[in-house]
Amino acid sequence: MSLDRSTQPPTPVAPLPAADPFAGEMRRFYARTAGSLSELERARRHLPAGVCSNFRMMDPHPLFLRSARGSRVLDVDGHEYIDWGLAQSTLLAGHAHPAVIEAVRRQVGSGTMTCYPHPRTADLAALVCERFRLDLVRFVNTGSEATQFAVRVARAATGRDSVLKFDACYHGNGPEFWLGKPETDLPAGAPEWMGQEIYSAGIPRALVSKTCLAEYNDLESVRAAFHEHPGEIAALILEPVVFNLGVLLPRQGFLQGVRDLCDREGAVLIYDEVKMGCKLGLLGxxxxxxxxxxxxxMAKSIGGGFPIGLFGGRRDLMEGIETRNVKHVGTYAANHVGLAAAHATLTEVLTPGNYDRMFAVNQTLADGYREIIARAGLEAHVVTAGASGSMFFSRGPVHGVADFKRTRLDKWQRFWIGMLNRGVLPQAQGPEDIWTVSVQHSDDDVETTLRAFREVAPLLA
Ligand SMILES: Cc1ncc(COP(=O)(O)O)c(C=O)c1O
Structure with a gap:
């Protein structure tokens, strides 16, 4: 997922010289997606870059999708794709899951929101507190709200201002999260935000002045950050498994080490499970x-395709919303549609039996990818976590952002375009992103995907 490609508007000109063996794939892509390109041109008349989230700016252009159902999406040119991207890994339920749609349909008939509490709010709160072992919870609509309010609660509880995050890790729109260590020597194919210190224009330096950086999977860097900012860090926020630099798994002891350092330094530990939440299993x-x-x-998967998120945890911290004057407000918070969707998703869709199936499908997919990689002699490997996974174009392991930058990021677009040309949307939008298996993916989807990859793999050598 690219954070910002705003200096690189989609171009209708294929960037490859004709002699490049991949040029044929590019030509095929343009021919197949002429409708998407013309939709983009139309959209750009009134929408900056023709899209409503910079993540949707793609090189050479995004697909415009007309409909989505189950494991499939349909583009405006009439091509169907097996969708492993699932709306930036939101749809563990798959597209338009019948149980979720039915729950929403029933709810919509009796109102979508009132800005007064609905009895289902308490039901859903009880359900998520039990399932994710939280004392208290508040509902929001997006992951960005969830992470920002969690940080606000932590700041209020500790009386400190600073936030520690890991370099290049994404936590949503909160300006304090848009700071990184700029890479001066960007490798080919690297997302351009990696070369920026503040990832977006329009974020004053003052708003990132309370952000401290460390490196994921490097406990020493966390220790150093606490040492450099004694008594200042309110919270450390991290994805326990990073799902925004491919899939990065925590090294043995890393999470416990982080936990111990937070305890020793009096900082609040926040897990950002917006993207990875629900992917590893029933619990948090x-x-x-x-x-x-x-x-x-949390957000994304808990809503089954409808906007709902949450932040919550220890009673003594969350009680600050009642006792310490921590304000959490939102017109659409706990709207009836989101509540109905989340309730159906958590009770009827994300069930133990469905998890067994998703994990089995993911295993078959990953094993198939690995076998083809080995046969083709590619410098690539696959990492999985629960229902998700990612492909790295490197032989060596990828534990952190430095390893990630050393992978052959330039190969990613070829993988992407090659798979799209064969009716497979192999993951969400960029080399930093991942794939997810939904409850509606089938073994047939895996077979078709692997057939496509068998053809694409030689193009990546
Ligand atoms: C780890 C993480 N945190 C927060 C967010 C922000 O969520 P949203 O886009 O719903 O605001 C995302 C979105 O991709 C995410 O991946």
């Missing part, structure tokens, strides 16, 4: 790894 990351956070932020 705290249970999965045996290392609980103090607060968690």
């Amino acid at each position: 990351a705290g249970e999965y790894f045996g290392v609980p956070a103090d607060l968690v932020a």
